[in-house]
Amino acid sequence: MSWWHIFTREIKQMFITDRRRAIFLFGASLAYLILFSLLYGTHTVKAIPLVIYDEDQTQFSRSLIQAFDDSERFQIVSYVTAQDDMENALHEKEAYAALHIPQKFTQDAKSARSSTVLLLADGSNIVITNTITSSAQEIIAAFSRETGARLTEINNGQLPSMAFNKAGPIDFRLRVLNNPTQSYLSFFVLGLSMAAFQQGIFLAVGASIQSEYQNPGELKNAHPLGIMTGKLLPYWISASLAFFITVITAIYFFEIPGKASVISLFFLSAAFIFAAIGFNAFIASICNNELTFTRISIAYTVPAFVFSGYTWPQEAMDTVGKIISYTFPLSYFSNTFRELMIAGYSPVLYRNIFILFLFGLVFTGIAMLCYVRRLKQIHSAPNC
Amino acid sequence: MKLKEIILLELQVLFRRKSPTVLLLFGIPILYSFLFGYAYSSNVIKYVPTVIYDQDQTTTSRALIQAYADSERYQIVAQVTTQEAMEQSLRENEALVAVSIPPKFAQNIKLGMASEILLETNSTNNMFGNSVISSSQEIIQTFSVATGQKLLEAINQMPAPALRSAAPIKLGVRIINNPTTSYTNFMLAGLVANGLQIAILLVAGTFIAKEYNQLFRWQDTSSASIIVGKLLPCWLCSIGVFVTYLGIIIVFFDVPLRGNPISILLLGSAFTFLVVNLSLFFSAIASNEVSALQVPLLYIMPGLLFSGLSWPQLAMSHFSQVISSLMPLTYMADTLRDLLLAGYSPTLQKNIFIMFSSGSVLGLITMFVFSQRRRKIQYQTAKEVPV
Numbered sequence: 001m002s003w004w005h006i007f008t009r010e011i012k013q014m015f016i017t018d019r020r021r022a023i024f025l026f027g028a029s030l031a032y033l034i035l036f037s038l039l040y041g042t043h044t045v046k047a048i049p050l051v052i053y054d055e056d057q058t059q060f061s062r063s064l065i066q067a068f069d070d071s072e073r074f075q076i077v078s079y080v081t082a083q084d085d086m087e088n089a090l091h092e093k094e095a096y097a098a099l100h101i102p103q104k105f106t107q108d109a110k111s112a113r114s115s116t117v118l119l120l121a122d123g124s125n126i127v128i129t130n131t132i133t134s135s136a137q138e139i140i141a142a143f144s145r146e147t148g149a150r151l152t153e154i155n156n157g158q159l160p161s162m163a164f165n166k167a168g169p170i171d172f173r174l175r176v177l178n179n180p181t182q183s184y185l186s187f188f189v190l191g192l193s194m195a196a197f198q199q200g201i202f203l204a205v206g207a208s209i210q211s212e213y214q215n216p217g218e219l220k221n222a223h224p225l226g227i228m229t230g231k232l233l234p235y236w237i238s239a240s241l242a243f244f245i246t247v248i249t250a251i252y253f254f255e256i257p258g259k260a261s262v263i264s265l266f267f268l269s270a271a272f273i274f275a276a277i278g279f280n281a282f283i284a285s286i287c288n289n290e291l292t293f294t295r296i297s298i299a300y301t302v303p304a305f306v307f308s309g310y311t312w313p314q315e316a317m318d319t320v321g322k323i324i325s326y327t328f329p330l331s332y333f334s335n336t337f338r339e340l341m342i343a344g345y346s347p348v349l350y351r352n353i354f355i356l357f358l359f360g361l362v363f364t365g366i367a368m369l370c371y372v373r374r375l376k377q378i379h380s381a382p383n384c
Numbered sequence: 385m386k387l388k389e390i391i392l393l394e395l396q397v398l399f400r401r402k403s404p405t406v407l408l409l410f411g412i413p414i415l416y417s418f419l420f421g422y423a424y425s426s427n428v429i430k431y432v433p434t435v436i437y438d439q440d441q442t443t444t445s446r447a448l449i450q451a452y453a454d455s456e457r458y459q460i461v462a463q464v465t466t467q468e469a470m471e472q473s474l475r476e477n478e479a480l481v482a483v484s485i486p487p488k489f490a491q492n493i494k495l496g497m498a499s500e501i502l503l504e505t506n507s508t509n510n511m512f513g514n515s516v517i518s519s520s521q522e523i524i525q526t527f528s529v530a531t532g533q534k535l536l537e538a539i540n541q542m543p544a545p546a547l548r549s550a551a552p553i554k555l556g557v558r559i560i561n562n563p564t565t566s567y568t569n570f571m572l573a574g575l576v577a578n579g580l581q582i583a584i585l586l587v588a589g590t591f592i593a594k595e596y597n598q599l600f601r602w603q604d605t606s607s608a609s610i611i612v613g614k615l616l617p618c619w620l621c622s623i624g625v626f627v628t629y630l631g632i633i634i635v636f637f638d639v640p641l642r643g644n645p646i647s648i649l650l651l652g653s654a655f656t657f658l659v660v661n662l663s664l665f666f667s668a669i670a671s672n673e674v675s676a677l678q679v680p681l682l683y684i685m686p687g688l689l690f691s692g693l694s695w696p697q698l699a700m701s702h703f704s705q706v707i708s709s710l711m712p713l714t715y716m717a718d719t720l721r722d723l724l725l726a727g728y729s730p731t732l733q734k735n736i737f738i739m740f741s742s743g744s745v746l747g748l749i750t751m752f753v754f755s756q757r758r759r760k761i762q763y764q765t766a767k768e769v770p771v
Binding site: 020028031032035036038039040041042044045046047048049064090091092093096109110112113114115116117118119120121122123124125126127128129130133134136137138140141143144147148151152155156158162164165166167168169170171172173174175176177178179180182184187188192195196199203290291294295298299301302303305306307310311312313315316317318320321324325335338339342343345347348 | 408412415416419420422423424425426429430431433448474475476477493496497498499500501502503504505506507508509510511512513514517518520521522524525527528531532535536539540541545547548549550551552553554555556557558559560561562563565567569570575578579582583585586590673674675677678681682684685686688689690693694695696698699700701703704707718721722725726728730731
């Protein structure tokens with residue numbers, strides 16, 4: 001059989017005989033994209049339930065409460081009158097944050113004795129905790145500065161604008177590049193979709209490789225290189241197609257920023273798909289049956305995603321973590337892909353394309369050796 | 385066959401000498417515990433690479449830079465002298481934060497005209513963005529208050545009142561349950577619970593699917609005994625795995641255990657009961673063993689991310705909340721974390737009840753599906769064999 005015959009036979013298998021493969025290849029990344037775009041459609045955490053314990057009950061304390069109420073980050077769910085009630089509300093998860101304004105809050109603040117408000121935050125989910133602490137800091141800082149300015153006006157006889165500058169002499173402007181609203185949608189969804197994409201490639205290619213073990217006679221006289229090209233090339237082409245369909249859907253339907261140039265995306269995805277197919281052909285060729293292969297590939301998904309540095313960054317992992325992370329092809333792909341999409345540029349693009357290409361070359365080579373040997377073994381076995 | 389015999393038979397399958405499946409059941413969660421434990425061992429993001437662009441070059445500006453250098457969140461990697469160089473290092477990812485101090489920074493402050501600094505951060509990964517935003521606010525506010533105090537002293541205030549005028553309201557933040565916002569405490573228990581769920585799916589997923597080809601083995605056995613006989617050994621082993629992995633993350637990765645061990649064990653049993661039943665259900669409806677594993681594939685990552693473990697329920701749309709309510713981990717992950725970190729969870733009893741009852745319902749459905757399919761296959765074989 002020439003490689004072209006194997007190629008057409010493979011395409012037929014993928015789309016007609018064993019349609020599962022096409023569904024995995026094209027469906028997995030799209031399904032994840034849609035599912036998680038719906039999940040992260042709210043972009044950021046808003047309206048965190050807040051409970052207020054105001055011991056002061058003055059106009060001044062109420063204006064502080066108003067500042068919290070005006071913020072879209074918080075939603076005041078109740079006002080309590082005792083410390084116990086406040087702690088209980090946190091305990092029972094009726095609220096995730098509590099603001100405690102002490103007695104004589106106004107008096108202390110206005111007579112320049114300074115006063116402390118206490119913010120209690122539940123720390124178990126740090127997505128919520130981060131939002132609480134940073135937005136509360138902002139609100140209190142603005143409030144404090146305004147009060148300080150007024151104090152300076154009164155106590156030191158300064159003009160309002162001067163007093164304002166003296167009370168808070170340094171202001172900082174924060175410019176968050178690439179993902180200014182810290183949206184979870186832009187941050188997370190692409191990587192999840194790519195993790196599924198990799199899984200889709202795995203199951204499709206695995207099914208293809210394993211299917212030859214059942215009826216190995218057909219490839220008896222084919223050249224090893226021909227077998228590999230004929231079997232893997234259709235998946236490479238289809239996966240590239242699936243990748244671009246996913247990217248287009250992400251940009252046009254879910255408004256995920258797409259600043260990347262088509263050429264850079266093409267080369268990056270081509271190298272990644274090559275690496276993933278090669279790696280996977282290798283694993284599939286050494287597995288005894290499709291059941292074992294499916295088990296391995298499912299157990300592999302979550303660690304590959306976590307270690308790719310997509311959420312918890314590689315820089316923050318210790319040496320062991322970093323070394324493990326370097327062995328997953330996804331690590332060289334998903335971060336660079338996100339940088340390309342969100343920032344339009346990645347400093348490690350060429351390096352990663354090169355590494356992925358090497359990965360692909362090495363694993364396809366090993367896979368070829370294992371596979372052909374295995375096929376021969378099955379041929380020479382008496383019953384086949 | 386009697387129930388006892390089936391249980392013994394299934395135990396033999398789990399522990400058979402050649403490739404024992406129980407290794408898979410124990411192996412995946414234990415492997416995940418160590419892998420993710422190591423990945424998150426630094427707990428918080430520190431030493432974010434920072435580049436400084438100081439156009440002022442005065443004592444005041446250097447004091448501000450010192451404040452950044454002193455914070456363990458930042459590590460100054462370069463001082464640049466042009467805007468282009470600053471942007472270049474952000475672009476090349478040499479730095480993820482840039483602090484730009486304008487010319488006449490000190491002069492403007494001392495003239496009472498206020499000054500502002502610019503902070504740029506690359507937030508392609510939100511983790512860095514979050515860390516930078518909150519710690520910068522802290523650093524700059526402290527610095528601003530100290531400077532404000534000096535300015536007020538200059539207009540004849542005593543130091544202490546000057547400080548209190550500059551910062552009349554202070555914010556005390558008390559983060560309960562996980563005070564350092566450690567990532568290990570936040571994620572590890574739930575992430576490994578997902579590993580346990582995957583392991584159960586991979587092992588129990590084949591249990592019923594494989595029986596459709598060998599129904600002759602079960603001629604005199606009721607469907608109920610078959611299902612229960614397959615459920616019990618796997619469920620008991622899964623509880624064992626649950627206890628083992630909790631032990632690992634508590635001993636090796638210092639995840640606190642503040643809750644009552646018995647309620648944690650109950651929660652774990654309810655969760656594993658539900659997941660084993662779910663796997664058996666998938667197994668009963670699948671056409672063969674491989675597809676029994678592939679059916680729940682779509683569910684691995686969503687199971688984790690829709691569970692409210694990282695992205696909270698309160699930020700989900702109604703539609704997402706509906707999906708979330710279908711995931712077993714939703715009833716487990718958050719509650720387990722609350723029990724470990726806070727020692728108490730308001731939803732404990734409700735969730736245990738939900739998991740046990742939906743597990744039982746699933747078990748009944750599985751029995752029904754299995755006995756229907758079994759009858760159909762037996763009917764077909766009976767037709768094929770001429771009397």
